[in-house]
Amino acid sequence: MAEEVILLDFWPSPFGMRARIALREKGVEFDMREEDLSNKSPLLSKMNPVNKQIPVLVHNGKPVCESLLMVQYIDETWVRESPLLPSDPYERARARFWADYVDKKIYPVGRKVWQSRGEAQEAAKKEYIECLKVLEGELGDKAYFGGERFGYVDVSLIPFYSWFYGLETTANFSIVEECPKLVAWAKRCMQRESVAKSLPDQRKLYDFLLARIKKLQAQ
């Protein structure tokens, strides 16, 4: 049977980027459908009735929601190419822990950085760097989070790299000065075709972020 793989997505979404990278790592052809979040498609509401959020992976008509679950699904479905999760249950639990940490910290704290001002923003920037340093500590001197091979934690975190320039420029701080090893890891990931093709240009994301900030300030 011919596979039908559709990704309901929105280009600046780090969660959508995870699915794009995982599919490309596996060599799966997919149809990326850009959603207008102010006017969501009937297909999105049908495929994710609980949250009505992107991304949604629709595989042969069946929806998979939540980006980390999607990456696990992709890994378990297209098993032959590029395994993303470790095969050992303990290592798998560790990888899931760090991906969960990215969800619980990097996304919400990054949001605080660009949505706040003054003292609140200074605190958010400090917290953001602290969280990145925790991840940098876990990375250590390894090439990737899982060791020599690009895997699940890398897929989970690398999309946020595309937001770094926008955050640094709008909030006036330097991630590369604080976390040089993590930035070196990010550049290593960017050399992979799956990543380079899936992450938008940092300057395009900066423009997007600037427009969001202006809209927020006008409210």
Next chain:
Amino acid sequence: MAEEVILLDFWPSPFGMRARIALREKGVEFDMREEDLSNKSPLLSKMNPVNKQIPVLVHNGKPVCESLLMVQYIDETWVRESPLLPSDPYERARARFWADYVDKKIYPVGRKVWQSRGEAQEAAKKEYIECLKVLEGELGDKAYFGGERFGYVDVSLIPFYSWFYGLETTANFSIVEECPKLVAWAKRCMQRESVAKSLPDQRKLYDFLLARIKKLQAQ
């Protein structure tokens, strides 16, 4: 090698209950160590340095954190007894989605119910019932969330049943009237030894909750 399984836990924690149930489903002997959350043990700080939160499963000296990851680890490590996650990748993604929904909704909204007052509490009660109804819709007429067999979503949700009486009594509303099928499912789960042994008495939890509410109001 003799297995050493330690669970760093706190008796009212629904997250700790998940690990207890999963271990008992698998017939794994474990040493449950009660933590004093106002004076956490050095072992807890060592085993979960990132969050310093219970529960932590320590298996032969190695820590696994985050309750849902713990249940998956238990399922993948002691594979022979009572499989908890479905074997099909799509069904597995669905089960993970609903367990994630429990984490994102039932816990934080339940917390809003007992921590708020007046109009905010009315809104929280309404939201809590709505979330339970979404889960009841997913359960449908099945015996368990996965069908005929007790599994991952059941393990994830059933601990919150032990809080129902406390929530209903302190916030003055009836879950059983609104969600009779879900309560019938909970009673079905309670007939399992793994669940009955792992959930504290609802009245003991009510006393615990009342003390927490009084402390909150005194602040």
